[in-house]
Amino acid sequence: MLEITTTRHNHLIDPILHAWNWEIPVYLFLGGLVAGMMIISGYFLFKERVKEDNCSCFYLPMISFVLLSLGMSALFLDLEHKLFVWRLYTTFQITSPMSWGAWILILVYPALIANILIRPPKFIANKIPKLAEVSQKLIEHKWAVKNIGVVNMLLGGMVGMYTGILLSSLGARPLWSTSVLWLLFLISGLSGAAAFVHLIAKNVYERELLAKSDNAFLIIELFVIAMMIIGLVTSSKSHMAAAHLLLNGPFASVFWIFVIALGIVIPLYIQLLAVNHKIKHTPIAPIMVIIGGLILRFVIVAAGQHSHWF
Amino acid sequence: MARFGMVIDTRKCVGCTDCVIACETENDVPNGFARDWIVQISNGKFPNAQVEILSERCNHCSDAPCVTTCPTGASHYHDIGGIVLVNHDECIGCKACIESCPYGARFVHPEGYVDKCTFCVHRVEEGLDPACVSVCPTHCMHFGDFDDPNSEVSKLLQSRKHHSLLPEAGTTPNIYYLT
Numbered sequence: 001m002l003e004i005t006t007t008r009h010n011h012l013i014d015p016i017l018h019a020w021n022w023e024i025p026v027y028l029f030l031g032g033l034v035a036g037m038m039i040i041s042g043y044f045l046f047k048e049r050v051k052e053d054n055c056s057c058f059y060l061p062m063i064s065f066v067l068l069s070l071g072m073s074a075l076f077l078d079l080e081h082k083l084f085v086w087r088l089y090t091t092f093q094i095t096s097p098m099s100w101g102a103w104i105l106i107l108v109y110p111a112l113i114a115n116i117l118i119r120p121p122k123f124i125a126n127k128i129p130k131l132a133e134v135s136q137k138l139i140e141h142k143w144a145v146k147n148i149g150v151v152n153m154l155l156g157g158m159v160g161m162y163t164g165i166l167l168s169s170l171g172a173r174p175l176w177s178t179s180v181l182w183l184l185f186l187i188s189g190l191s192g193a194a195a196f197v198h199l200i201a202k203n204v205y206e207r208e209l210l211a212k213s214d215n216a217f218l219i220i221e222l223f224v225i226a227m228m229i230i231g232l233v234t235s236s237k238s239h240m241a242a243a244h245l246l247l248n249g250p251f252a253s254v255f256w257i258f259v260i261a262l263g264i265v266i267p268l269y270i271q272l273l274a275v276n277h278k279i280k281h282t283p284i285a286p287i288m289v290i291i292g293g294l295i296l297r298f299v300i301v302a303a304g305q306h307s308h309w310f
Numbered sequence: 311m312a313r314f315g316m317v318i319d320t321r322k323c324v325g326c327t328d329c330v331i332a333c334e335t336e337n338d339v340p341n342g343f344a345r346d347w348i349v350q351i352s353n354g355k356f357p358n359a360q361v362e363i364l365s366e367r368c369n370h371c372s373d374a375p376c377v378t379t380c381p382t383g384a385s386h387y388h389d390i391g392g393i394v395l396v397n398h399d400e401c402i403g404c405k406a407c408i409e410s411c412p413y414g415a416r417f418v419h420p421e422g423y424v425d426k427c428t429f430c431v432h433r434v435e436e437g438l439d440p441a442c443v444s445v446c447p448t449h450c451m452h453f454g455d456f457d458d459p460n461s462e463v464s465k466l467l468q469s470r471k472h473h474s475l476l477p478e479a480g481t482t483p484n485i486y487y488l489t
């Protein structure tokens with residue numbers, strides 16, 4: 001028998017740590033989605049798909065810009081000392097993933113703007129006629145477009161990885177201290193972005209391509225989740241207990257039903273039928289994938305805070 | 311370089327919570343929060359039951375994850391004895407340090423910055439013991455420099471069996487409990 005009593009009842013810390021609420025999972029989800037979109041639109045630029053009039057690379061950067069700003073706002077809402085937020089940019093802390101993230105995001109905005117400038121949305125172009133000239137010049141220079149694509153892919157990759165590394169650097173939470181979390185969040189971000197583009201793409205080729213890629217991402221994601229769980233259950237007692245939070249503990253029903261079944265396996269099955277022309281493409285599958293990605297972030301953040309060393 | 315820490319004798323501690331109250335008074339800890347606290351662990355069954363009482367606080371770890379994860383440098387090692395402190399004007403309240411501390415030693419102060427035990431650095435700078443150490447009625451707490459082999463704390467560690475909290479978390483805590 002082991003019985004513990006404590007006189008500590010600090011708000012947000014006891015009895016179970018919940019210092020991070022909805023804002024952080026939303027920030028991580030939107031960050032991952034934007035990362036995936038940057039990779040996809042960067043790839044299309046690199047592949048010179050700007051020749052296609054309805055290439056999704058023309059509107060993805062604007063959507064990414066808005067979603068990233070929403071994600072940053074969620075992060076800002078989470079800060080307890082909001083007036084001091086500028087302190088992030090008076091220093092660079094090499095050991096702190098959050099500091100890396102803050103500086104990477106500063107680079108992401110110019111990369112997205114460069115991407116937007118290739119073909120600015122009409123409501124902006126109408127107001128600033130000069131942009132049409134910039135856009136024309138960019139399109140004339142293939143290397144410029146290709147390089148914008150490469151930079152977007154690289155930065156997208158960094159943002160996607162960062163969303164996982166942010167958590168896995170916090171070794172006090174055994175569920176997060178796994179070396180594959182960056183890969184899980186990167187792949188999940190790519191899969192969510194592929195689903196999103198699949199949903200809204202006007203170009204048939206792109207829609208088909210992204211449905212197929214999404215299937216690949218979902219299969220890899222299942223594999224990475226399996227790797228993560230195997231890594232945890234074969235590690236220390238604290239890590240094992242952390243894995244059981246997801247496998248058969250308080251988070252198991254959400255994890256198995258909403259993340260694994262409704263977020264990955266069922267949409268994967270529907271999309272496999274669709275790409276093999278057994279059924280028509282349906283928006284239901286990509287919507288399930290996107291919601292599954294959001295719930296994945298919620299489950300990982302909440303269960304991670306539940307997990308602790310003992 | 312000094313390395314400040316504490317040695318606490320669990321055989322003498324009676325769990326009176328004087329250290330908790332002394333800290334609240336000395337440091338104006340807001341109502342409902344605690345920079346130090348008492349943990350009572352009961353093990354086994356009567357007649358072989360054992361009780362260990364621990365006065366806990368920030369361990370002023372030498373490999374403090376709260377310092378490495380802080381994006382602004384607000385969490386830092388003080389020049390004197392490696393005490394881990396939070397600079398209130400640099401803290402943005404992102405709570406990464408709270409998430410990274412395996413001991414739950416930090417909390418968000420109602421004014422927005424993150425707060426925790428400072429080893430009463432304002433007293434230590436004047437050559438005094440932290441408030442909790444100085445009020446303990448059983449004299450079970452000792453504060454000093456582990457880098458000085460002749461300090462009281464170093465000698466206690468040499469002469470008595472001891473353990474620290476969650477050493478496997480890799481933080482190199484600087485509070486030891488004599489058993």
Ligand code: SF4
Nearest residue numbers: 368369371374376411
């Ligand atoms: S006990 Fe926690 S807050 Fe204190 S130094 Fe160690 S990790 Fe940081």
Ligand code: SF4
Nearest residue numbers: 380401402404405407
């Ligand atoms: S809450 Fe403050 S002290 Fe803690 S990591 Fe964030 S900025 Fe640093």
